Amino acid sequence: MLASLVLPFLLAKATAETPALKPPQDATSVPRKAPIILEKSGGFNIGGKVIQHPVTNQTLTCDHGYMEYFIPWTPRTTGIVMWHSSSTQTFQNRWDGGEGFKDMFLRRDYPVYLWDAPRIGRAGWSCEPFYYQPDYRDSGNFIAWNFGPRPGEWWDDVQFPTENREYYWEQATGGRYIEFDTIANVHLQAEAAALSADYGMNGENIVYLTNSAAGLRAMMTVTKSNSTNIKSIVAYETVGLVYPEGQNITQGGPFGPFVVPEDDFKKLAQLKEIQFVFGDHRDESYMYVREARKVAELINGYGGNANVLKLGEDAGLLGSTHVAFADMDNDKVAGLLDELLARNGLDGY
Numbered sequence: 001m002l003a004s005l006v007l008p009f010l011l012a013k014a015t016a017e018t019p020a021l022k023p024p025q026d027a028t029s030v031p032r033k034a035p036i037i038l039e040k041s042g043g044f045n046i047g048g049k050v051i052q053h054p055v056t057n058q059t060l061t062c063d064h065g066y067m068e069y070f071i072p073w074t075p076r077t078t079g080i081v082m083w084h085s086s087s088t089q090t091f092q093n094r095w096d097g098g099e100g101f102k103d104m105f106l107r108r109d110y111p112v113y114l115w116d117a118p119r120i121g122r123a124g125w126s127c128e129p130f131y132y133q134p135d136y137r138d139s140g141n142f143i144a145w146n147f148g149p150r151p152g153e154w155w156d157d158v159q160f161p162t163e164n165r166e167y168y169w170e171q172a173t174g175g176r177y178i179e180f181d182t183i184a185n186v187h188l189q190a191e192a193a194a195l196s197a198d199y200g201m202n203g204e205n206i207v208y209l210t211n212s213a214a215g216l217r218a219m220m221t222v223t224k225s226n227s228t229n230i231k232s233i234v235a236y237e238t239v240g241l242v243y244p245e246g247q248n249i250t251q252g253g254p255f256g257p258f259v260v261p262e263d264d265f266k267k268l269a270q271l272k273e274i275q276f277v278f279g280d281h282r283d284e285s286y287m288y289v290r291e292a293r294k295v296a297e298l299i300n301g302y303g304g305n306a307n308v309l310k311l312g313e314d315a316g317l318l319g320s321t322h323v324a325f326a327d328m329d330n331d332k333v334a335g336l337l338d339e340l341l342a343r344n345g346l347d348g349y
């Protein structure tokens with residue numbers, strides 16, 4: 001078994017290596033701002049289980065997720081759970097190291113939670129063995145993150161730094177975790193998040209900000225939750241969507257579609273608003289735009305409030321990427337989120 005896994009890796013051994021670029025001189029010189037005042041910060045584990053060795057009976061506590069929290073001194077009553085697809089870094093900083101959504105929303109007095117769901121990032125032990133094999137993903141990431149039409153060919157208007165671009169590209173593509181993109185992991189992560197929500201660990205008004213495949217996971221979290229604590233999902237470029245049974249949709253792979261019982265799907269219609277946000281240069285033929293429109297319609301058919309927001313066409317944010325909250329104009333993206341929070345009464349103290 002092991003030999004069959006190791007052999008292809010040896011055969012595919014990297015043939016060339018280049019060292020990482022040095023940070024540009026001004027990489028850390030961000031202009032000073034007023035202080036962010038917190039009451040506290042910290043973290044906790046949630047979900048998981050205890051497994052027992054079949055022979056020795058020794059145990060392992062495993063498969064929990066890790067939730068880091070930052071609570072402002074004068075907090076609003078809505079907590080924002082930032083659920084990345086492959087790195088909390090995307091919420092911590094703009095592409096060029098400038099201010100990210102984490103600090104922006106702390107300045108606005110929202111409690112902020114950075115969620116490393118089971119298996120990824122700083123989450124705990126895995127209950128199952130796994131094998132890591134390097135996947136030559138850089139050019140795939142360039143396309144997936146909507147930086148341009150072809151690897152290395154940037155959109156003219158892309159919201160990515162133009163100075164020291166190679167360095168920031170290395171930062172973007174290098175700062176990632178293994179994603180564990182399996183159907184089982186979607187359920188594992190959603191179950192842990194649902195427990196956190198239902199136990200009140202993220203407060204009683206939760207907004208999930210998700211990126212990429214975390215959008216699918218947050219939708220599944222709502223279908224598994226038994227409380228009314230989850231109030232909204234703002235899904236930046238969701239990869240994967242959830243449908244109710246009876247729509248002639250066949251359950252798919254780790255990027256959806258997921259099909260759930262109608263009663264569970266109806267929980268999505270209880271949220272104040274679900275917004276599927278897409279970056280620029282995504283036309284209507286893009287599979288997930290089409291699916292998001294269909295799912296928004298289904299949610300609204302059950303009395304919900306779901307919509308699709310295209311940052312380029314609908315909001316004039318040209319060149320916005322797959323990770324709009326890290327884009328150079330992320331202050332404008334944050335402004336759109338302010339509007340959503342206000343119109344749903346989620347901005348109170």
Ligand SMILES: *[C@@H]1O[C@H](CO)[C@@H](O)[C@H](O)[C@H]1NC(C)=O
Nearest residue numbers: 052053054055056057058059
């Ligand atoms: C493990 O637990 C089983 C059931 O209680 C017991 O029969 C067995 O002796 C235990 N084994 C060890 C190594 O303690």
Ligand SMILES: *[C@@H]1O[C@H](CO)[C@@H](O)[C@H](O)[C@H]1NC(C)=O
Nearest residue numbers: 191193194195198224225226
């Ligand atoms: C919600 O309730 C169902 C039915 O009792 C239970 O199976 C499930 O584990 C609960 N979910 C959570 C997140 O507590």
Ligand SMILES: *[C@@H]1O[C@H](CO)[C@@H](O)[C@H](O)[C@H]1NC(C)=O
Nearest residue numbers: 245246247248249250251257
């Ligand atoms: C269900 O979907 C399949 C595959 O897309 C299609 O061939 C079939 O006609 C659909 N059935 C109905 C009743 O819409």
